[in-house]
Amino acid sequence: MEIVNDSRLLWAVLTPLVGAGLVMATGKRPNLREAVSFVSAVVLFGIVVSLIPAIRAGQTLTWTLFELLPGLSFTLRADALSMVFALVASFLWTLTVFYSAGYMRGLQEHAQTRFNTCFALAIFGAIGCAFSDNLLTLYLFYEIVSITTYPLVAHHQDEEGYEGARKYLVYLTTTAKALILPAMVLIYVLSGTLDFAHDITTGILPAGVHNTVVVALYIACLLGFAKNGIMPLHHWLPGAMVAPTPVSALLHAVAVVKVGVFSTVRVMLYVFGTDTMTALNLGLPTAWFVSITILLASVIALSKDNLKSRLAYSTVSQLSYIVLGVALLTPHGIEGGIVHIANHAFSKITLFFCAGAIYVATHKKNISEMDGLGRAMPWTFGAFAIASLSMIGVPPVAGFISKWYLVLGAWDAGSIGLMVVLLTSTLLNAAYFAPVAYRAFFAAPPPGDADRQYREASPAMVVPLTITAVLSVLIGIFPDFFMQFVQAVVP
Amino acid sequence: MTSLSPSGGLPILSILIFAPLIAAAVALALRSDRAVRWWAFLSSAAIGLFSLLLLREFNPAVPDFQYVEHKVWIERLGIHYTLGIDGISLLLVLLTTLITPLCVLASWRYIKDRVKEFMVCLLVMETAMVGVFAALDFVLFFIFWEAMLIPMSVMIGVWGGPRKVYAAIKFFIYTMSGSILLLVAIIALRMQTGTFNIPGLMNRPYDPAFQLWIFGAFFISFAIKVPMFPFHTWLPAAHVEAPTAGSVILASVLLKMGTYGFLRFCLPITPYASVYFSEAILWLSVIAIIYGGLAALAQSDLKKIVAYSSVGHMGFATLGIFSLVQNGVTGGALVMINHGVSTGALFVAVGIIYERLHTRELGAAAGLGKQMPGFAGFLGLFCLSSLAFPGTNSFIGEFLVLGGAFAAATRIALWAVPGVVVAAAYNLRMLQRVAFGGTNNPDHSGVSPLDFREVATLACFAVFVLWIGLQPGPFVELMEASIQNILNIVAAAAPGATDAAVALQ
Numbered sequence: 001m002e003i004v005n006d007s008r009l010l011w012a013v014l015t016p017l018v019g020a021g022l023v024m025a026t027g028k029r030p031n032l033r034e035a036v037s038f039v040s041a042v043v044l045f046g047i048v049v050s051l052i053p054a055i056r057a058g059q060t061l062t063w064t065l066f067e068l069l070p071g072l073s074f075t076l077r078a079d080a081l082s083m084v085f086a087l088v089a090s091f092l093w094t095l096t097v098f099y100s101a102g103y104m105r106g107l108q109e110h111a112q113t114r115f116n117t118c119f120a121l122a123i124f125g126a127i128g129c130a131f132s133d134n135l136l137t138l139y140l141f142y143e144i145v146s147i148t149t150y151p152l153v154a155h156h157q158d159e160e161g162y163e164g165a166r167k168y169l170v171y172l173t174t175t176a177k178a179l180i181l182p183a184m185v186l187i188y189v190l191s192g193t194l195d196f197a198h199d200i201t202t203g204i205l206p207a208g209v210h211n212t213v214v215v216a217l218y219i220a221c222l223l224g225f226a227k228n229g230i231m232p233l234h235h236w237l238p239g240a241m242v243a244p245t246p247v248s249a250l251l252h253a254v255a256v257v258k259v260g261v262f263s264t265v266r267v268m269l270y271v272f273g274t275d276t277m278t279a280l281n282l283g284l285p286t287a288w289f290v291s292i293t294i295l296l297a298s299v300i301a302l303s304k305d306n307l308k309s310r311l312a313y314s315t316v317s318q319l320s321y322i323v324l325g326v327a328l329l330t331p332h333g334i335e336g337g338i339v340h341i342a343n344h345a346f347s348k349i350t351l352f353f354c355a356g357a358i359y360v361a362t363h364k365k366n367i368s369e370m371d372g373l374g375r376a377m378p379w380t381f382g383a384f385a386i387a388s389l390s391m392i393g394v395p396p397v398a399g400f401i402s403k404w405y406l407v408l409g410a411w412d413a414g415s416i417g418l419m420v421v422l423l424t425s426t427l428l429n430a431a432y433f434a435p436v437a438y439r440a441f442f443a444a445p446p447p448g449d450a451d452r453q454y455r456e457a458s459p460a461m462v463v464p465l466t467i468t469a470v471l472s473v474l475i476g477i478f479p480d481f482f483m484q485f486v487q488a489v490v491p
Numbered sequence: 492m493t494s495l496s497p498s499g500g501l502p503i504l505s506i507l508i509f510a511p512l513i514a515a516a517v518a519l520a521l522r523s524d525r526a527v528r529w530w531a532f533l534s535s536a537a538i539g540l541f542s543l544l545l546l547r548e549f550n551p552a553v554p555d556f557q558y559v560e561h562k563v564w565i566e567r568l569g570i571h572y573t574l575g576i577d578g579i580s581l582l583l584v585l586l587t588t589l590i591t592p593l594c595v596l597a598s599w600r601y602i603k604d605r606v607k608e609f610m611v612c613l614l615v616m617e618t619a620m621v622g623v624f625a626a627l628d629f630v631l632f633f634i635f636w637e638a639m640l641i642p643m644s645v646m647i648g649v650w651g652g653p654r655k656v657y658a659a660i661k662f663f664i665y666t667m668s669g670s671i672l673l674l675v676a677i678i679a680l681r682m683q684t685g686t687f688n689i690p691g692l693m694n695r696p697y698d699p700a701f702q703l704w705i706f707g708a709f710f711i712s713f714a715i716k717v718p719m720f721p722f723h724t725w726l727p728a729a730h731v732e733a734p735t736a737g738s739v740i741l742a743s744v745l746l747k748m749g750t751y752g753f754l755r756f757c758l759p760i761t762p763y764a765s766v767y768f769s770e771a772i773l774w775l776s777v778i779a780i781i782y783g784g785l786a787a788l789a790q791s792d793l794k795k796i797v798a799y800s801s802v803g804h805m806g807f808a809t810l811g812i813f814s815l816v817q818n819g820v821t822g823g824a825l826v827m828i829n830h831g832v833s834t835g836a837l838f839v840a841v842g843i844i845y846e847r848l849h850t851r852e853l854g855a856a857a858g859l860g861k862q863m864p865g866f867a868g869f870l871g872l873f874c875l876s877s878l879a880f881p882g883t884n885s886f887i888g889e890f891l892v893l894g895g896a897f898a899a900a901t902r903i904a905l906w907a908v909p910g911v912v913v914a915a916a917y918n919l920r921m922l923q924r925v926a927f928g929g930t931n932n933p934d935h936s937g938v939s940p941l942d943f944r945e946v947a948t949l950a951c952f953a954v955f956v957l958w959i960g961l962q963p964g965p966f967v968e969l970m971e972a973s974i975q976n977i978l979n980i981v982a983a984a985a986p987g988a989t990d991a992a993v994a995l996q
Contacts (some may be wrong), residue, residue, distance in 0.1 A: 129884070136881065140881035157927075177908075182905065185897055189894050189898050
């Protein structure tokens, strides 16, 4: 593998940071401000796309920002795994800028400048995580994401907002400080470095470390990146739904939660390595542990009438697919897990976009009030239906690809039990998503609604959600775009 | 002891010690408050710039004392005027000289009465503080050590808050009783060895029992100064009542004298006892970290939050120092500097709030960020620094301390982790309330934004927060040889003390 220094990584990370500064500076002129956000997003996406040929050629790009002490630095890296996350996050930011403008203006929200600034900063953190070359850099950007999303969750500054945001910060910073920080220090003491390995097998821990210590470190890392939503440390995510919907969409379906699973996957594969995980038999127990989350979260989702809550629990469940896949430690399992980072992102952001569009157009939050709305808002509910199919795993929508690989991976691992878990969760997914679209299109509207003329939300919102729905189908039909990176991760 | 005398024989250390005293004398002759303020600022800034000369010819590769000056003072008693610095004291001298002008700036509007006397106190303090860090003769050290007490007590007692006299007396009695033990130890050492020369006292084969007694006296004296749990109760009172500049000096420099004492005297003079007691002190440090954090979390007075946070931070410093491994001690020394920067900055920030709202209640300051967004930005940076956010100065210090402590005593070090979490909790709580909390508070309507002087003061702190945070290498290099030297002495006196680290590797 060829390692090349490339300053484009620096520009990629700086773009959203500078964008945030400019957004703050242009706050008094909303159109200009939104234009700045959009330009930053496009530039960022352009830079990430420009990295594709090098990564395809098998290179690993790095760029050292600051060398603190020997073995301890802030360094960026782009490899195949980073690209999956970076491409998704940067592309979806471009769409979210429009959606967000439509949503925030549609509801005449306050403090839109602060909102947009923090949004760009959160993307800064997410891109930084994607491009981290070592655990220290990952930890830095992970914490940046936690801090900068706080004002977004507490945006409404009412009691509910503060409560949700407090829970959010308590869960995320406590786990990071109490588990990741000591694990990181100990890994540094043991191995003298925090740099990720260059393939997924070896890991960086030296031979001869006591097994108990390795297992303790592993558990600390699995639970410490609590943004991955693994139960029992998932409560922050439903709580964070008090945030405006663009935040729920991009951050709590894509950027923030994917930072969590991405970090988990990165550490599992590039700090511990598949050899160590196999030797200590950490894979299947992890898979079974997250299976609890997959099933339980789906059952909870079934019981939620509030659409955003249902989506939140669905996210909790789907994130654990990713961890499950990687924990299978078989090539298919790892591929299925990683590609689900992308597949889940496109579909889940569509669902949240739809929830926000419904709220702006009708001020309805509960599924039980949405009977018959599909006729008034065909685009929105059509997109919702497509994304639901992806979540369930129906071909040819994106989610099918992930599930296919996951089931194959479970088969390779010889675990019929985990295949049953995956199939059961598919049924549960169908049980909580299908009724939403069904009721919207086929149930009769409640009597009070019959004479009210609901219409689609503004095009700023409907166009992005249509695009993400179409893309969910396209990456299901043409899965190679992401699979080429995913397959490069697994040797 | 090698005697290096660079800079063409210019006695830089003596100049740094006595220049503030001369500046104070000049200040006494000035009439108007305005002139006094400007004079104090310009003279201390000039001294600060002059002190940077120390960096030019300091050789970080050797552990010897440098810029050594030596004059016989009272020959009959064997007392000499000996000065010199190594890597550790160099950074502390620079911290002192650079923070003094910022203290003058922070007092610009805060001090309204008896400006002249206040500035004189501040400058006299500077003399004593630099003297403490530069003295290589024990009697000289003790004189500077005691000389600090008076201007500090006066600062608290005259320009302090409502309970200023109580706080000043408590501070004075506490530190004074520590000093008496220090004096006893100094005399005992003199009777044993016949010298007051500090380098000459190091690395001698003292009897272990003698070491334990000396260490005990040293320890109580320095632990009060740090302050370590359970000797910390003077600190919140002194901080809360002291004016901003007093709090900054107290936090940034005075507390460091305790940990400096551990590094300069306890480890090299009584290495056996240091190893003997190290586990107990590690436990005390952990208690300080957790206790200080929880106490800070329970406060609603901004200054008390920062004051108790000092107890926790200094717990990290002592945790690192008594881990007795290179990483840990380096981290501990770095925490000393970092705490000086971050906590000093937080006290200045609290002072800025107090000047505007005339209260230090967290509730009253809630939502101030809306009126003062720039201030909220600075406060955010300093709070993040205080909670050891990666990329800020405290992170690297705490990281090394934890690394050292893990290597030396994993079980004890794990107990420091909840302290890290609590530190995040109280800092974020304070930041959240001030920057983001509450709704429109009518009291905040007339609040003026930061003026140029305030921005400049805070910016100076911010530069160091990020500088040490992102490029700690040069700072660590300055101290490396000196710390290695100290650890060599410890290892020679108590073989096996540092084996724990090797075993874990």
